[in-house]
Amino acid sequence: MSLKRAARLYIVGFIFIVLNFYPSKNLFSADVGNCLLCHKYPGLSRIDEQGKMKLLYVNEDIFNISVHLKVKCEGCHTDIKKIPHDPVNKVDCLVECHIVEPSSEQKFSHKDVDNYVKKSVHAALDKYGMPKKFKEDLPTCKNCHDEPLYRPLSFFKQVRPGISEAALGRCRVCHKKEDFIIRFYNHVTTRLHRTRNPINIAEVCARCHDDPLLVERHNLGTRAVFSYGETFHGKAARFLDERVPDCLDCHVNTGESVHQMLSHKDSAAITYRENKYLACSNIECHPGTSQQFASYKVHAEFNLDQSPVQYYFTLFFIILTGGTLLPLMAIIFLDLIRRLFPDAVIPRRR
């Protein structure tokens, strides 16, 4: 082999190596265990011992922009010790993952969130530590968080969804790593505004709160999202209006975690009858509002048991509409027949 030919091969080989192993700008994956080697295949699945099919495919594109992007697979799947691995246990969201919470420099876990939930109306145990009735109906993390929506905020010149290049330019002054800049930007901005619109929030709550059997089991009084949809707020939410309150705006005490939602029977809750006006009079809603205003129903379901007067009032209007329209229509019909057949007569029986 000539020197020239060897040099040419060396250059081609160098380019091949660089192109294959130099990490792309968008590759932030924490897949250090190379789990996607198997899990990137869409058909990867198995039938478990209960006969249920488990889809084991991980969409790499989605995973790479997810909130758990920096968490190693083993961070949540702690029982995996070898590759190939045995069937894994269900993920425990309270496990300590490898991320360090920067203000306390402690290993991060969702335990604090769980503590909030334990104090809320959604806790599985009551205040005496006893399991609540129908505790299987109460939500776990993934009941609400299975569809995290991602909508970063752009607030240069105008508020619009998306990433603001102008803001990123400011970040780049001090921070050098592009993946860190994007990730930190998303982390902060997604917490500065709503990442779901009110109807999305309501749809999440509706999975349980509009289930008639669950409503009956827990004596909740109303199908919450249905009755929300009957009000001005709910109707505007259906048109994707983001200025109207969703479930969380009214059911979470101001400044507290959404995980610490209290029952409306709890005097500490903002939804407690005497406190409701505090939610309504929020500076962003109806500032300076009165107790009378707060008495308006924000869940309007007029059934016979709870609102007999309203129920019969509705019935009255239905009867009035039918009772007015049908005789009038009958007159129009007879008039029409007479005009079309002016000489027609009803034969008499002898």
Added chain:
Amino acid sequence: MATSSETLVTTAGNAQADSDYMHYVEGVGHVPRDIYKHVLSDPLGDLPRYSIHIVIQHFLIFITFITLAATGLPLHFGDLFWAPIILAPLGGPDSARIIHRISAGIMIVAALYHFITIAIGTYSKLKKHKFNLLHSQIPTLKDLNDIKHDIRYFLGKEQYRPKMGKFMYKQKLHYLAIIWGTFVMIVAGSTLLFPEAMAKFWPNPEFAQDLARLMHADEAIMASAVVVFWHWSNVHLVPGRFPLQWTFLTGRITREHQIEEHFLEYIDKLKDDPKEKEYLISVLKEKGYKTEGGEV
């Protein structure tokens, strides 16, 4: 078993003897009830019926009613498939809401304008001793008899339609419905539009708000149904009026229509209208009826 001899169709000959069939008018003679079948009519209207004020008021109510229904119903039934289709050309729910409120304001102005017109007109007539209950919108016992009579006519059990005044039972029913509906919609709409002010106004704000929610939507559905299936059918769609009765724009009614459904109004106005008298005499003569001017 039915026979052809039992039909109730009256011939011109024996009808002359029917006092209900013939109506005497001084200077004209006996006018048969069904003369409307033989008169000439201009579709744009032959005889005056409504003043320019009423025409303007009806026009305002008509336009605002359509606009209120077109914006309000899709806003209320926003989860139904047709709602976004209607709202899109209106600029979406936000602009539909604004259009709805502006239309409501115009409708209130039109209602007040109508109330003032009627109040002044009635006062003026009372002062001149010209007020005639028969030609007013006030329901009377005669209207009940007219309904009964008309239904019997439609069923072929009466030979002719009842003799009715300026406003027949259909119009009186509709007018009452409009008064009720406008009142309900204004009160309920105001309660919904000004929730904070109304919370201080109503003695039981929670209950008032509930009723307002129900009434505003239910009354809107009822009013829309009555206007489409009753008013438009009666006024524009029945044979003889189709495709459009122009009275709401010209303020004039066709001769045929007035004699058929507002016979007493026609007779009443005939007394002061020599030209119309002359025309009617010519028609009567042409059809072989006796007139004050002698038989042809």
